[in-house]
Amino acid sequence: MMPTTVDLQQKRCAIYTRRSVEQGLDHQFSSLEAQRAICSAYVASQQPKGWTEIPKHYDDGGQSGGNLNRPALQDLLSDVESGVVDVVVIYKLDRISRTLLDFVRLMDLFESFGVAFVAVTQNFDTADSTGRLILNVLLTFAQFEREISSDRLRDKFTAMRQRGLFVGGNPPFGYDLVDKKLVVNEPEAEVIRWMFRRYLEAKSYVTVSRELARRGVLRRSRVSKRGNFVRGRGISASSVWNMLGNPLYAGQVRNKGNCYPGIHDAIIPEDLWEDVQALRAKRTRAKVVEIYKTDLLRDLIYDGFGRKMGVFRDRRYREVRRYYISNQSEWGRRHGARRYRVKADPLEQLVLGSITSLLSNREQVRGLLLETGNHDGKLNKLCGAGDRIAKALESATPKRAQCILKALIERIELSSSWVKIIVRLSELPRLLQWDGIGLFRGDTIAWERSHQTTVIEIPANAVSMKRELTLLLKRRSAESAQLPNKHLVAMLDKARVAQAALDDRNVYTVTDLAMKVHCHPKRFTQLARLNYLAPDIVAAIRDGSQPAGLTCRTLYSVELPMDWALQRRILGFPDQPDFLRAAPGW
Template identity: 35%
Template sequence: MAKSKSKIKDIKRCAVYTRKSSEEGLEQEFNSLHAQREAGEAYITSQKQEGWILVPDEYDDGGFSGGNMERPALQRLMKDVEAGKIDVVVVYKVDRLSRSLADFARLVEVFDKHQVSFVAVTQQFNTTSSMGRLTLNILLSFAQFEREVTGERIRDKFLLSKKKGKWMGGTPPLGYDVVDRKLIPNEGEAVIIREIFKTFIETRSQIETAERMNDMGFRTKRLPRKDGKVAGSKKFTRTAIYKLLKSRLYIGEIGHKGEWYPGEHKALIKLEVWAKVEAILQGNSSNRQTDSRHRRSPSFLRGFLFGPEQEALIPTATRSKGKLHRYYVSSMARKHGHKHSPLPTVPAKEIEFLVVEHLRDLLKQPEIIFTTWQMLTDQETLNEDQVREALNDLSDIWNLLFPEEQRRLMKLLVSRIDVHQQGISIRVNQEGIPTITNELQGEVTWP
């Protein structure tokens, strides 16, 4: 019986892990994963006298890169290692487990923690020896170096192809189809592109151009997927129009990281038309007075205002006769046009005055004062009258504060403001009021 117990103790449960980077050939009856597994199983059989046995679970990652750890079979393998279900991990080659030295180091650390050995069949490496560890680290360093060099070669080839004007893949733009890896004009969509440029020159407005396109029944590019579903084919937005107008692809160029090169494809827009559009865009940009002065005086309600359909109200500004006019506009209006917005454009001064007055009334309410005093009771610094006085002081000095300070206090006072046709409703952040009260009583230094 003692001999039998010794044999059980020496049994080593072995798991074979296989990986293939691409999905090509996985549908075949015998593929690369099968070949790796057979080699691993044969090696385990050769070590049978050492007590090695194959675990029934299969750990195969087909179509996954070795450059990261996001692989389902590998994650399952590591969970089983941590659960103490495996004693030896067997792979065909080291880079099947990982091509990243940093990732491999983390894997080996887990193996060591749980006393699990690692074996590469074709390279005769075993992490139980110091020499095996050294050799593995050197090998993985070269594997990572080779991977980086390969990546550089691909990037260089990609750039060279772009400079030659070749289309290097990606989602085909509206107005073109990809045939034999080349951009070929889609005449039906080309009509839409030309209409967009023509309409923008007439209206000088991205939103109005988007509205006209949508009213004419035009939509963004329809993109059939492999699963039978369809992406795209949506209504035009201000952003979508802007991207189309800014793309030099429509004058026959190919872009790469901000640089543009003459392309092999046919232009859909004449250069003089594109130049006219670019001039209008630049003019609109300079006239749109979200300028440095506006940024230095930020709207303190930014991020707090929401419309009836939960859309954010975004601060914007225009300048007329040298005077700055600030507004809050629905994100829906900015995206689809004002006629699609449930709210009109809101003058900033009006809504900010309304919010401040509403807060002043709230801070004078006895229940707010009492609750704040209760929250400060543990500090034993202020009585109820002092709390009332401090909150009244805030009401008096609000208009004297810089916008940045108003915004900081607003974050302490308010969590959200809902704006609707009938008025506003404010969600007060009760926990922030004691901090402000202390500041106004000199307990906390103002920045």
């Protein structure tokens, strides 16, 4: 009889390790390496079952277990979806997650891809029902431990504040932090005293802020915990409001609405503090502030430069007008990029109509579903549900419509000539299977991983720039030593004289105008055309930064179009971006 061999199915095991703090990661044998060594030994013991360790490391050092935003974990999940992992091995349950909700989502993901989950020190895996039961119980206790730790920290901070101690963070303006205690910074303390006294006189936060700016008062520069340098900036009106209400300056520490005597020295005397608080209370508006959170496209819109667009409400008119306006970034300030503004209602209707049109187009929906791998018998049923979902979206309340759009749309990009809607294809089949009950919620874990998208491009002029009187002029480079061409500059001056002659209504013929300017009639017509040069071309000539090949003969002989962009191309100037605006000192 011939001997028989049994081929065990090979199971590829990925080891995941995590450590909450970065301290000690550079040691010769760190906690991550210890976790990996224990897990490797366990995988080696399971070789008779066909287990083999993947050489790739999934190590998260200095990462919290309270969320799933961890580089190595996201890399592991991508490999799970790619089918290169059969078993996920960890040292202990709380190494992969400390929250029940995140862990349940991970288990659903592993189960959907047929991946087993093993915790070595707890001696169980998810291959059987008993392991899954114990896993859920232990995870519940892990979450309980995390909540208990949070409660302990909260109680500790409360006790510290009640004893008048500073709990940490950046010290407020007017104080230095020495040995974890607040010490008065006398130069800044003088500014604080002036602010309190000036507010009693001016009764205006804006006035105090403007006078501080005129005096050149800035917050101190500092280095953040991540090592980033934060430049000191001026004190805004909102900062003045916060500082005038901070009880630390009166020698007190606030905790949950109550104030306790602090161990640090006060900057403001008690009578001045009480007078300022009485004035602030008298000037407080006694009305409920409505917080708007139902704008359909909130947190979804970005302009053509990648800046997020927030919601602005203009209350100067009888009816409140809503706009989406670009948030100015440091890059935008440095490059002089103007902010985009678009009316909210027309844009929301445009996006809503585009999504409902997509859902109602059975042929287009079918093509998108095929791209996502939906080839089974449910394909026709999903395609037929598009009309029902489109009608539900049109008649939905703002909150329900916002949830659907936020799940289906990844982002919306705007420019002066188009609107691009980036749609998540992974959410399309889930939306088509939705029964319409409750709020439709997207799968946020799937969003964090790579996923397919499609782009809906709409040619629309929805964007308007922020209204400002600007000239598109560039700053002269300090490195440029080129002097203005005196012949070109004199020609521009003659063009101004020719324009003045044209404005004189007492002269009617070109010959008479040319005689007045002391030139030939043909030359007069050539000079008159130069008054229609683009402002940046004129500025470059007077500044001496024009292209080297630009001469008087060229300007006289060329047929100048009225379009400034064509003028630049003909004369050899670079294209002028439409987002540049004049900055102070330009």
